[in-house]
Amino acid sequence: MKVSNSYIGRPMERVEDLRMVRGKGTYVADVNRPGQLYAVILRSSVAHGKIRSFDATKALELPGVRHVLTAGDLGTVVPRIPLRLQPLPELEPFHQPVLADQKVRYVGEPVAVVIADSAAVAEDALEHIDLHIDVLPAITNREQAEARRAVLFENHGSNTAITWKAFRSSADAVEEAFKTADYVRREQFKIQRHAAMFMEPRGFVAEWNEAAGKLTVWGAAKTAWHNRRVLAAALGLDVEAVDLIEVDVGGGFGSRGEFYPEDYLIPAAAKLVRRPVKWTEDRREHMMSANHARDIECDVEIAVSREGRFIGLRGQIWADIGAYLRTNGSVGPRNVAQYMSGPYCFENIDLKSSMLTTNKTPSGTYRGPGRFETDFIRERLIDIVAKDLKIDRVELRRRNLVADSQMPYPLASITPYDSSTELDSGDYHAVFDLCMKEFGWAEKSKLSGKLIDGYYHGFAVGSFIEGGAAGPKEDARLVLETNGLLSVYLGSSSVGQGLETIMAQIAADATELPYEKITINHGSTSHVKDGYGAYHSRSTVMGGSAILLAAEKLKVRIREVAAARFACSPDDVTIDGEQVEHSSKYLQLADLSDTPLEVEASFFNKKYTWAYGTQAAHVAVDPGTGHVKVIDYLSVEDVGRMINPLTLHGQAIGSIVQGLGGAFLEHLVYDEEGQLLTGSFADYLMPTASDFPIIRSITLELKPCPNNPLGAKGAGEGGLIPVGGIMANAVADALSHLNVQPMELPLSPPRIWQLVQAAEVDRATT
Amino acid sequence: MQVEFELNGKSVSAEVEARTTLADCIRDDLRQTGTHLGCEHGVCGACTVLVNGDAVRSCLMLAVQVCGEKVVTVEGLSGDELSPLQASFRKHHALQCGFCTPGFITTAHALLTNEPDADEDRVRDVLSGNLCRCTGYVPIVEAVLDARSHYARRGGK
Numbered sequence: 001m002k003v004s005n006s007y008i009g010r011p012m013e014r015v016e017d018l019r020m021v022r023g024k025g026t027y028v029a030d031v032n033r034p035g036q037l038y039a040v041i042l043r044s045s046v047a048h049g050k051i052r053s054f055d056a057t058k059a060l061e062l063p064g065v066r067h068v069l070t071a072g073d074l075g076t077v078v079p080r081i082p083l084r085l086q087p088l089p090e091l092e093p094f095h096q097p098v099l100a101d102q103k104v105r106y107v108g109e110p111v112a113v114v115i116a117d118s119a120a121v122a123e124d125a126l127e128h129i130d131l132h133i134d135v136l137p138a139i140t141n142r143e144q145a146e147a148r149r150a151v152l153f154e155n156h157g158s159n160t161a162i163t164w165k166a167f168r169s170s171a172d173a174v175e176e177a178f179k180t181a182d183y184v185r186r187e188q189f190k191i192q193r194h195a196a197m198f199m200e201p202r203g204f205v206a207e208w209n210e211a212a213g214k215l216t217v218w219g220a221a222k223t224a225w226h227n228r229r230v231l232a233a234a235l236g237l238d239v240e241a242v243d244l245i246e247v248d249v250g251g252g253f254g255s256r257g258e259f260y261p262e263d264y265l266i267p268a269a270a271k272l273v274r275r276p277v278k279w280t281e282d283r284r285e286h287m288m289s290a291n292h293a294r295d296i297e298c299d300v301e302i303a304v305s306r307e308g309r310f311i312g313l314r315g316q317i318w319a320d321i322g323a324y325l326r327t328n329g330s331v332g333p334r335n336v337a338q339y340m341s342g343p344y345c346f347e348n349i350d351l352k353s354s355m356l357t358t359n360k361t362p363s364g365t366y367r368g369p370g371r372f373e374t375d376f377i378r379e380r381l382i383d384i385v386a387k388d389l390k391i392d393r394v395e396l397r398r399r400n401l402v403a404d405s406q407m408p409y410p411l412a413s414i415t416p417y418d419s420s421t422e423l424d425s426g427d428y429h430a431v432f433d434l435c436m437k438e439f440g441w442a443e444k445s446k447l448s449g450k451l452i453d454g455y456y457h458g459f460a461v462g463s464f465i466e467g468g469a470a471g472p473k474e475d476a477r478l479v480l481e482t483n484g485l486l487s488v489y490l491g492s493s494s495v496g497q498g499l500e501t502i503m504a505q506i507a508a509d510a511t512e513l514p515y516e517k518i519t520i521n522h523g524s525t526s527h528v529k530d531g532y533g534a535y536h537s538r539s540t541v542m543g544g545s546a547i548l549l550a551a552e553k554l555k556v557r558i559r560e561v562a563a564a565r566f567a568c569s570p571d572d573v574t575i576d577g578e579q580v581e582h583s584s585k586y587l588q589l590a591d592l593s594d595t596p597l598e599v600e601a602s603f604f605n606k607k608y609t610w611a612y613g614t615q616a617a618h619v620a621v622d623p624g625t626g627h628v629k630v631i632d633y634l635s636v637e638d639v640g641r642m643i644n645p646l647t648l649h650g651q652a653i654g655s656i657v658q659g660l661g662g663a664f665l666e667h668l669v670y671d672e673e674g675q676l677l678t679g680s681f682a683d684y685l686m687p688t689a690s691d692f693p694i695i696r697s698i699t700l701e702l703k704p705c706p707n708n709p710l711g712a713k714g715a716g717e718g719g720l721i722p723v724g725g726i727m728a729n730a731v732a733d734a735l736s737h738l739n740v741q742p743m744e745l746p747l748s749p750p751r752i753w754q755l756v757q758a759a760e761v762d763r764a765t766t
Numbered sequence: 767m768q769v770e771f772e773l774n775g776k777s778v779s780a781e782v783e784a785r786t787t788l789a790d791c792i793r794d795d796l797r798q799t800g801t802h803l804g805c806e807h808g809v810c811g812a813c814t815v816l817v818n819g820d821a822v823r824s825c826l827m828l829a830v831q832v833c834g835e836k837v838v839t840v841e842g843l844s845g846d847e848l849s850p851l852q853a854s855f856r857k858h859h860a861l862q863c864g865f866c867t868p869g870f871i872t873t874a875h876a877l878l879t880n881e882p883d884a885d886e887d888r889v890r891d892v893l894s895g896n897l898c899r900c901t902g903y904v905p906i907v908e909a910v911l912d913a914r915s916h917y918a919r920r921g922g923k
Contacts, residue, residue: 013856020864021852023800023840027865030799120783199804199812199899200865250802250865251899283805496863496900650859650901657902681809681897689893689903693886 007505007515008710011646014501015520016248025248028203028219033276036205037066039269040122041262041279042112042129043288044104047140047359047674048150049133051102056112059125064117068129069269071099079234081259084226084327086334086417093156096324096362098234098264104133105152105323106361107676108288110261115269115277138359138674142297142318145356152323152357161325161355166337166412168349177312177348181303185385186315190744191373191724193295193320194666195287196366197686198495200250202290203280204262206270213241217267220244222257222493224523225531230259231267242267246523252495253658254365254535255291258327262289284679291329291364292668295320296336296373300351302381308391310400312348313340313378321355322362328535329363330355330417335370338414342378343428343463343612344400349412359674365535367655368721371466372662376745379462379725383732384741393729394436394461401428401463404703423465423610424713425703426638432463435614435636438698444618444632449736455620455629458734462615464722468537468714469609469707473602475528476546478511478554480597484578484590486511486518491531492543493523497716498647499539505643506544506710510551512577513589528600537714540643541609545708550601557597562587609705609713613637615656615722619730626753628664628731635697640705640713651716652697659723661687664747738763771832773798774842782829789813791829792839800840800868804897811896814869815839821876840868843875850916851875851909860909862900869896874910882917 019025056068071078080095100111111131116122137150144150145159152159169177178184204219215237220227224244232242249256262279270277281289300315319333337353386393402409404427413420436442439461447457477489488507492499500520508515521527522543523534532542558580559570566573566582574581578589618632635652642648665685669677678684697719704711728742731752738759744751770779773796780795789806792798792815801824804812808826815824816838843849848856851871861867870893877884877892884892889910890903898906 014859016864017856017861018848020861020867021840021848021855021871022844023798023868025864026799027802029793029803032797120785197899198863198865199810199897200802200863201804248865249863251863253899280803283807283810496865498862646859647862650862650905653902653904654862654900655902657904658899680807681805682807686897686899687902688895688897689907690890691894692902693890693904693907695902695904 005509005512007508008643012501012505012644014498014647015504016498016500027200027248027250028205029280031205031218031247033205033207036276036278037115037117037273038119038122039266039277039279040114040119040126041110042114042126042131044100044107044109044111044133046104046133046135047107047138048136049104050136051100051104052132052134053130054112055130059114059128062121062125062128064121065114065125067115067273069113069115069265069272071101073272074099079264081261081327082230083325084223084258086330088417091162091325093153094161094325094357096261096326098261106359107674108361109323110265113265113269115273140358140360140670140672140674142320142356145358152359159357161321161357164334164337164353164414166349166351166414168412169347171350174312174314174348174350178301178303178314181311182306183304183389184301185381185388186301187381187384188297188299188743189377189380190297191294191376192745193292193668194662195290195292195668196253196255198251198253198256201281201283201286202256202262204266205276205278206267207276208271208274210274215242215267215271216245218245218247220246220257220523221249221495222252222535223533224493224525225491227259227263228525231264234264235268235271244525246493249495252534253367254369256495258291258364283681287679287684288361288676291326292322292361293332293363293366293369294373295363298377300377302385304385304389308389308396308399310344310346313346314350317351317353319353319355320358320360322358322360324362326362326364328365331365332363332369334414336374338412339371340374340378341412342375343402343465345402360670367658368717371721372659372724375462375464375722376724376728379722380728383729394441397461397463398429398432401432403429421608424607425706426610426612427702428463428612430702431612431636431638431700432614435616435634436461438636439616439634441616448733455622456734458619458621458730460617460726460729460733462722462726462729464613464718466537466611466715466718466721467608468611469541469605470536470538471605473604474532474542474546475530475600475602476543476550477528477598477600478550480554480558480589482593482596484517484588486513488518488520488547489527490520490522490543491528491533492539493533495534497539497651498644502540502643502647503543503547506547507551510548511554512575514578537716541708541710541712541714542603542605544643544710544712545603546601548709549603550599553599553601554597557599558592561593561597605708607707609640609707611637611639611713611715611718613718615726617726617730619727619734621731621734621752623756626749626751626756628747628752630660630692631694633695635719636700637715637718638700638702639715640703641701641711642699643712645699648699648715649697652699652719653695655717655719656695656697656723657687657692659720660692663724663727663745667746767830769829769833771834772836774838780829784830786829787825788827788829788832789824792824798839798841802865802868804866809897810866811873812866812869814872814896816872816876819876819879821873840871843871851913854909854913858905858909858912860901860905866896866898870898870906878910878914878917882914884914886911
C-alpha cells in the first residue's frame, strides 16, 4: 500500500498549543540555572549628555551585590553593534556601543550592569549608584535635527545619517513627467512613532563553562546564527564556543531577536563573574530600549494624467531613527521610498529618504516595516486625487493596478546599498474585484457620508503588496532515527507563528512519514551549521523549501541503505510510507539501520515573493468626540499556497488588529527634553478585545509563487500594511461634507475632533 | 517571612520578603512558571490567577496576602486531558506565541464559572482587561463562547 500524505493545506491544530494552553511552555524567564545571579541595567535618565562621573561604591556595599559592570570592564574600546542589514561603511559612526561611551544619547541607554543575588537586590542597588551627566540640548524632532541645535555625533557633524534614493526611469524623465502631467498634487504626511510591543519581555540566561571554554545563552530569537557570530567576535571567542538556544518565544514582529546591547552585556557578565546570569526586562524598560518603529514624515508629489493614469511619484521622506542605527534600522526608511508605488504602475519615481538621528530610542523593523507608512501616504494621495479629478476611487485604483500580463513587474531600485526587485506574479484585479464583491461595496457604500444616530459613515478600499522570503538561504537537517522517527532541524526560527506544526506538515508530505512521528527543532545554533531565521516573512518559504530538498536526499539515502540490505540496486527499492520494499520483501524503517540516517540541504533564494491583496472598511465617526467605530473590515489576500489555513488566517486577523492599533491608538510620545512620556500600558494604548470586534479575512491560492518549490509566498505581515491608509480614507469619506483630510496618524479622538472643529470654523467663515 | 497557602490543590509554603509579589512567589519560589509577567503594573493580565475563584493580577498582589487562601494557576485547570476551555483555545487557534494565554484562560474560566451564559459583548468586555498582541482577539472570543456549554452543563461550577 503506497500512502500519500496531504497535510499541506489542512487546518491542523497546533502541536505547540498542547503545552502552551496548560502553562507548560518554556519562555526565557522560565529558564533557571543552578547558582544563577541576576542582572539589572542602569539606564540613562537623560536624553543627551556627557557622562561626568560614575561611582558605584555604595551600590557594591549592599549585601548581595556581586559586581557592577561598566565600560571599564569591556577593554580599551567599548564594543559596537554591527549592522545585520545594509552594512554600509558610511553608517559605522552610528553603530550603538553596548554601554554608553562617554556620551548618552537617549533615555534608556545602558550605562552599567548590576549583578546581584536577586533581581530585587540589583534593583535596590541602582538607587545607590552616583551617575552625573552634563546635560546637552535634546533633539526630539526634524526641525531641531536639521537646525543642529545639537549634534548627536560630533565627528559626523550633522544629524542626517544617510539619504536613500529610490528611482524608476531617470531624474530627467521624472522631471519631464511632472512638467508635462495634466495634474500634480503635493502633500505632507506624518506617521507616529510606535513599536512592535510583543507581550513577552526580552530576557537572557547566560552561562560560561570555564573548563570547556563554552558559552551558552538561552533567549535567542529570530536570527540566532547571525547573533552568535556577532557575540563571539565581540567576546573574542570562536563561533563554535558559543551556543544560542531558542526556547518558546512570546512574539517578535521584527523587533525581538535583533542584536541589542543586552545580547552582549548578559553573556559578558556571565563570563566575567563565572556564574550563570539571568536578565528579564520590565515593561517600562522594554518601551525605552527595544526598537521603536515608524516615525516618518514626508513631502511628496504625485503626477496623474487626465484619464486617471498614475505617472509619477517624487519627494522627500524623513525618518527619525532615534539615537543610533540599530541592526536593521535602514529597512523601514528604505522601504518607505522603494515601495511607495505598491501594487500600482508608476513609471517615474524619484523619492529620497533621509535618516535623521534624534535623542530617542533607536528604531528598527516592525511588521510591514516602511510599508505601513508608505501605504498610508500612497492610499491617502490616491483618494485625494480621485476627489480632485472626480474619478471614482474604486475605478481609479482598478485602472492603475499592475496587470497580470505585466508580471514580473519591476519596482523602484534603491541606492546606496543597491537593490532591485520585481513583483513575481499575481492577478491583482481579480483579488481587488473579489474584495469589492465580498465586502458588498456597491450596496454598503450608499451610506457614504450619511449621518445615522450621531455617527457619519465612511468607506475606503486599498491594495497592498507584501515582500517575503529574503535570501540568501536556509538549511534543514533531517535525521531518520533508528526507531523510525524523523527529527527535523532547521535554521528557521519561531517567534510564535506555529513553526513546529507548519514544518511538520511540510515534512510529512515530503517524506510520506506519519505527521505524528516527526519532531521539529528550530532556532538554536546547535541544530544546523548555518541559519538565517525569522524575518521578512521568510520562515515557511525558506525553511519549508529546505525541508523539501532535504527530504529528496533522505529518500536517496534510505534507498542506498535498503539496497545494501536487499542486495539490490537502490533504483529497485520502493519507499512505501514507513517501510521499504524490494521484490515483495519488506523492511520497516525502524529496522533499517543501526545508526541514524542523516542528510542536510540548503535552499538558496535570491528573489522575493510578493503576496498581495485588497482591503475594504466601513467606519462610523462621532464628530462630537472624534471617536471612530470600525463597523466592518475585510481583507482578501493571495498567498500562492497555504500550508496551514488555520494559522495563516490567524496571522491575517492579528496583523490587521495591530495595524488598527497603529492607525488609532499607539503612540510613543516624547517631551521637549527627550523624556518618554508613554512608559506603561496605561499610557501606550494597545488594541483590546472590545475595540475591533469585526475583522474578516479571506485567503486565496490564486497564483503560486514561481520562485520556490512550495509555491508559497511569505505572508503574515500583509494584513497590517494598508490599514493606516484605509482608516484615514474612511474617516475622510465619512466627514467629506466638511472636507476633513487626515494627514497624520494616529487617528486619535482628539486629532479627529480637532480636524472637525477646524473644518467647521472654515465652513462658518467661508 | 513564611507564607503557606493552597496552590492548585496542594499545600505549599515559601520563605518570601514582605515585598515579594504573588507572581514572583509562584514563579520563582514555587517554580510554577505557567503564570507569566508581561507588564508588572496590572494592565496586561498575563499574570492572572484565581484566588478563591476570583481572577486577580498576581503582579499586583503580595504573596503574604494569600496566606491560607486557595490559589489556582493555569497549571491547575487540567489534568492529563486539556480542559474544555484549553481545548477550545486550541481548536479556534486562539493563541499564537502563547505568552498571554494563561491569563486569558484563567480570566475566562472565572467568567464562565460565574456566568456560563455570558454573551459576546460580556465576554469581550471582561477580556478587554487582558492584552494579546498576536491574535487580534477574534479567535479568543470565539474560543470562550464555544466553551460555554461545558460550564452550563456543570451548573456554573
